[in-house]
Amino acid sequence: MRYSEDMIWMIWSKGEIFAGNDPVFWRKDRFGAWIFRGHYGRTDSEYGWVIDPIRLLSDGETVDISNLAPVHWENTIKAGGNTERHVTSTGIHNERPLEPKAIEIQNMWNLY
DSSP, X not given: OOOOHHHHHHXXXXXXXXXXXXXXXXXXXXXXXXXXXXXXXXXXXXXOEEEEESSOOOTTOOOOGGGEEEEETTSOBOTTSXXXXXXXXXXXXXXXXXXXXXXXXXXXXXXX
């Protein structure tokens, strides 16, 4: 789905602000992975990110900004309602856990 620049900025603003970093450029997604504003849509970047639903849509439900969040491109929602956290961070770099951890969307609902 294509989003306007205004919509991208609104969704970017949902990312976690981390002290000591300029929130215009740097945020963290709901899994703790660093994302860089200028790398929106880039899947070749350690800090690339995409817009993803917080929870899967039901039949007939339309996309609403309240159900969208900025996430590292490897942390996107999967069919079945679960997300596998592939990327998180330690310090200033992203890292991949040895095994992806499945997280139920219902447990993440209160994050936004």
